[in-house]
Amino acid sequence: MQEKKPKGLGRAPVLARVARTLALGLFVAALTLDLTGRAAGIPPLWIVGAHAAELGILAWLPGWWIGPRVARLAWYVTLVAFFLARFLRGTAGVPPDPPLIMLEVLGVGLALRCWFKARSAERRATSYSGNGPASV
Secondary structure, eight states: OOOOOOSSOOSOOHHHHHHHHHHHHHHHHHHHHHHHHHHHTOHHHHHHHHHHHHHHHHHHGGGTTSSOHHHHHHHHHHHHHHHHHHHHHOSTTSOOOHHHHHHHHHHHHHHHHHHHHHHHHHHHHHSOOSSSSOOO
């Protein structure tokens, strides 16, 4: 008798999990540095924030294909939000405007949601024993 496994994303490759976590950290760092640099008027902070957003977009690429369909769609929207914010900003030395910061806030919120959703789906998929409720 074959054991039924729950539908879900299964076991994600380590690279994809690391990429998602790294991208999330870089997106949060970009938002924090942009907000702090804009509020304090310190250009090096928003310059580093712009580069953190670029690195977050690059780190995001290996992890985009892992996860449920809704999570993948939200990852796409996250990437588009950060790419748009970075593209519309121009050079890294340009201070971020409030609409660009709002795009970053949207991106970070979606990235956090995707990250938590993917983590819980991975835990459910790997903790399933096949004999009743999931083992801890």
